[in-house]
Amino acid sequence: MSGDLRKPQPDPGASRACPQPPSLPEKLQDLAPAQARFCLGILRGMEKTLERPLKGSTIFAAFSGGADSTSLLLALRWLRPKAGFALHALHLDHGLRPSSAAEAEYCRKFCSELGLECLTQSLNLKNEGTSGVEERARKARYAFFAEKAAQTPNALIALGHNCNDLAEDILMRLIRGTGWPGLSGMRAYDRRRALIRPMLGTPRTRIEGFLAGLGVTWLRDESNLNRTFFRNRVRLDILPLILRENPSFLEAAAGLRLLGGADEEYFAALLADAAPQDPKQTVFVSGQRLAGLHKALRLRLYKKILDALGPGQTRLATLLEADAAWLAGKGPAEHLLPGGKKIRTEKRGLSFFAAGEIP
């Protein structure tokens, strides 16, 4: 690739955070076989997930400078000539750490050495050190991604989540009380948001091995060690106990995701006409309609309607309560959900209210 990525770069104030990339092979064909296989596996996986070739797409690769996004960006950079897509990096500087500006600078330089454009946006999120800031950072990140995707035809946002992230996500969902198929974790492809996660089946060790083999270092996010955050407690305290019981647990998580994906698609097809496409106000489902559906489908119908009514995670327990209340033919009762949504159960059927609506 252009330039010598091993050459020291002036980087005042961020020497810890900004290791220097080495000079790298220019072409896919110049890689060692294991490294080329890593890249080709990503291409095959993406095209299988999308059920189409990547030719003609514009891929925006989210790039934080960490191991996952560095390996994904490098792999896509090497795959680009073969697969025929356009490639840009996206970096969001959340402004949450003193080092974040230097990290953004590192990312820009890394991309520039690869001959890639690095689209950067800077925020200034207030960091109270609580979990709330993680959620706000996540929202800001996805809004930035969505904006980029909306401006470009055939755009894809590629995210670096790996199989360890998936396993953590499944555990977090289990702990929170998520139902099935949501329990099976984040998706490899979110068509509506044009998000793709090409490394969701790849364990972190393999990603770090790929970079180590290339002599590439990466930024380490020390907030990953902060047990204030739920995800970090799962990663640092719970997942290791589970991997000790079953060293193949990451494979199990990957399998669960595939099964959940199949079930999600299956239920979605069955309920394609059952719920309003995009309800903005109260949705009423009659008892007669509900009586014709198996409980397994009724519960998914409720979830589908609630998801369409706005943000807020639906607790399975609330859906079960509402269904049981309707089945028991009880008088009117209200069931409150996160995000201000409500279900009203009556003998004649169920009404679903968006936040702020008065039942």
Added chain:
Amino acid sequence: MSGDLRKPQPDPGASRACPQPPSLPEKLQDLAPAQARFCLGILRGMEKTLERPLKGSTIFAAFSGGADSTSLLLALRWLRPKAGFALHALHLDHGLRPSSAAEAEYCRKFCSELGLECLTQSLNLKNEGTSGVEERARKARYAFFAEKAAQTPNALIALGHNCNDLAEDILMRLIRGTGWPGLSGMRAYDRRRALIRPMLGTPRTRIEGFLAGLGVTWLRDESNLNRTFFRNRVRLDILPLILRENPSFLEAAAGLRLLGGADEEYFAALLADAAPQDPKQTVFVSGQRLAGLHKALRLRLYKKILDALGPGQTRLATLLEADAAWLAGKGPAEHLLPGGKKIRTEKRGLSFFAAGEIP
């Protein structure tokens, strides 16, 4: 109830293991309101699970002398006149601990004070202190239960599993890589084996509170603290971390079980004619038949056939591999499963072999 259960009983060599039951109210009506509610909740739950009244049933309550089975036995003893079932206790002396004969004696006396018959069987399982012994003890216990149920019309075997056991079971299944709906844990009712678990929605704390309120003590199984056993590591090390994250996790587990039960019933109804009722030998499913089924249903069909072919837990990963191999139209390949079962994938379809069959 008959006799004074608080009266000291001669019990040489097992004084630690055999606390003395106090005198107890004779009738349901004599219980404190919270205790009566505990009992009536069990009755309501059982009749709802069975979808019929318990009148005319013969309930064999598995009784180890521990907190769960003691509270279940007491509740059933108080419910018996109201609900109109016959009641016996079943105790299996596994012979695994020096104290086990004294524990069996304690159980017989406890039942005798309640005016109940305690059917006891003694085994002499060899205890190497490994997990294998737990599995053999479990098998022996269920074989003993099955024998009793087979001898009596309208028999039910009532087991003391509680909501903590369910949560542990879900975690163990998750760790092992179980698919959905199996992941949702043990069932409240197993029609084929006439097993019912009336306290599966009840947390351990509530059960111990019920006994404490009555002044009844119970046998403590010290092997529960032995981290040689997978279940104990889940109970002692993993579940507490999860309950710290979500103190309502037991409710989440109970909800997951209900959803899994609905899905199991739903898939079973769809596949009622899809698999042989009770295959004893090779089952072949043509590619044409598979092509007409959604992946969500194909995977459940494979599971159903394999379950019918004999014991051995089916790993989800193997089912996904076999399905992917068939979809990819690959040449003949064999996929091995626990219990000696096999799947052979070919373009023309899938063959399922019981243990010992030569593909």
